[in-house]
Amino acid sequence: MATFVLKQYNLNITYAGSGSGDVTLDPSGGVYTHGQSVIMTAYPNAGSTFTGWSDDHGGTTNPDSIVMNAEKNVVAGFDLSLVTISGTVSTGAGSGVGTLSSMDDYKAMSALLEKEKKQFKGNELAGQTLGVVGLGAIGSRVAQTALLLGMEVIGFDPALSVDAAWRLPSDVKKMENLSSLFARANYVTLHLPALDSTRNLINAEALNAFRDGSVLLNFARDEIVDVSAVVSALKSGKLRKYISDFPHPELLPLEGNVCMPHIGASTDEAEDNCAIMVARQLKDFLENGNITNAVNFPTLQLERTSGFRLAITNHNVPRMLGLVTSVLADANINVIDLLNKSRNDIAYNLFDLESAPSDAVIEQLAAVEGVINVRLL
Numbered sequence: 001m002a003t004f005v006l007k008q009y010n011l012n013i014t015y016a017g018s019g020s021g022d023v024t025l026d027p028s029g030g031v032y033t034h035g036q037s038v039i040m041t042a043y044p045n046a047g048s049t050f051t052g053w054s055d056d057h058g059g060t061t062n063p064d065s066i067v068m069n070a071e072k073n074v075v076a077g078f079d080l081s082l083v084t085i086s087g088t089v090s091t092g093a094g095s096g097v098g099t100l101s102s103m104d105d106y107k108a109m110s111a112l113l114e115k116e117k118k119q120f121k122g123n124e125l126a127g128q129t130l131g132v133v134g135l136g137a138i139g140s141r142v143a144q145t146a147l148l149l150g151m152e153v154i155g156f157d158p159a160l161s162v163d164a165a166w167r168l169p170s171d172v173k174k175m176e177n178l179s180s181l182f183a184r185a186n187y188v189t190l191h192l193p194a195l196d197s198t199r200n201l202i203n204a205e206a207l208n209a210f211r212d213g214s215v216l217l218n219f220a221r222d223e224i225v226d227v228s229a230v231v232s233a234l235k236s237g238k239l240r241k242y243i244s245d246f247p248h249p250e251l252l253p254l255e256g257n258v259c260m261p262h263i264g265a266s267t268d269e270a271e272d273n274c275a276i277m278v279a280r281q282l283k284d285f286l287e288n289g290n291i292t293n294a295v296n297f298p299t300l301q302l303e304r305t306s307g308f309r310l311a312i313t314n315h316n317v318p319r320m321l322g323l324v325t326s327v328l329a330d331a332n333i334n335v336i337d338l339l340n341k342s343r344n345d346i347a348y349n350l351f352d353l354e355s356a357p358s359d360a361v362i363e364q365l366a367a368v369e370g371v372i373n374v375r376l377l
């Protein structure tokens with residue numbers, strides 16, 4: 001039965017040129033890492049010297065590391081600068097190479113995991129302060145969940161929508177600015193879009209305002225974070241961890257870096273839900289004129305109060321609303337409710353009417369200068 005050791009110490013090796021090396025492992029074994037994929041290597045014949053470590057990089061200069069469970073195990077004469085590491089690690093005759101899945105003894109596995117669990121010791125979230133940057137659809141839910149986990153939650157969002165404000169629990173303390181959030185939070189989580197104004201928002205200056213030993217989580221957008229500033233902050237201890245789904249080569253060697261695949265929406269349900277959501281939003285637009293998540297129109301929803309609704313699009317110029325309502329007034333049509341919003345050059349209006357406008361009235365509305373489109377719904 002192979003003995004597995006989960007403990008890791010890095011022995012950094014840059015393997016330029018050619019050569020070979022021998023290495024002796026201490027009695028508790030060792031682990032070899034190749035890039036980020038870890039091959040658990042068992043050494044029942046611990047204490048012996050393994051020769052001919054080899055690697056499929058074939059003489060490239062990529063840095064790599066042998067991970068061992070004691071620093072002092074390199075045998076005399078082992079010249080790290082001449083090591084060529086390639087292919088699958090060869091551990092010599094009589095040894096085993098495998099993963100936990102190759103263990104077949106339940107008791108041995110339980111004992112091993114029990115013994116080594118201290119290596120996975122974490123930190124309790126209860127009582128810690130989470131700073132949520134961006135309190136929209138995702139940020140507000142994260143805030144809610146963190147409260148349930150017993151965290152204190154503070155948040156910052158300069159343009160909170162009415163919907164998001166409704167969703168937000170009152171226990172979330174709103175901060176006036178980012179630096180006061182950074183100064184109070186042990187954990188900072190980002191949930192804002194990548195815009196010109198948010199690109200590299202988390203830079204060296206921002207990180208300087210963080211508490212020492214903070215944890216930064218970024219599952220929003222890569223561009224929001226200046227990776228070189230994060231690398232420095234991890235090295236200096238300003239950041240204890242950077243957890244994201246945006247891997248960068250320069251982050252990978254750092255102990256405080258935790259990278260995940262970009263899997264925020266990777267569930268069977270998410271694909272279906274997206275399709276259903278889009279179909280519902282289109283139906284609502286076609287039937288009621290409501291607009292959600294358009295890329296070029298304002299977001300606008302109005303509960304229907306009558307059976308007659310006009311949806312009018314016009315250029316975003318002065319007096320349009322007056323011109324349209326005067327056509328309706330001249331036709332003796334009462335407006336029960338109306339909503340008007342604009343986005344850049346476009347304005348969009350919904351009018352709920354007490355009586356049906358005739359074709360002639362609709363033609364008159366369409367003829368108003370600046371009106372682009374009129375729909376009776």
Ligand SMILES: NC(=O)c1ccc[n+]([C@@H]2O[C@H](COP(=O)([O-])OP(=O)(O)OC[C@H]3O[C@@H](n4cnc5c(N)ncnc54)[C@H](O)[C@@H]3O)[C@@H](O)[C@H]2O)c1
Pocket residue numbers: 133134135136137138139156157158159160161164190191192193194197198219220221245262263264265
């Ligand atoms: N990693 C993933 O797989 C994944 C999946 C889904 C969404 N996202 C990203 O997560 C982010 C949040 O998504 P959402 O659905 O909650 O978006 P949302 O539009 O509902 O919320 C974003 C919020 O950020 C706020 N905001 C804008 N500028 C800000 C600033 N400078 N400081 C603080 N807040 C600011 C907005 O006012 C808004 O309330 C988006 O960038 C989205 O693209 C990532």
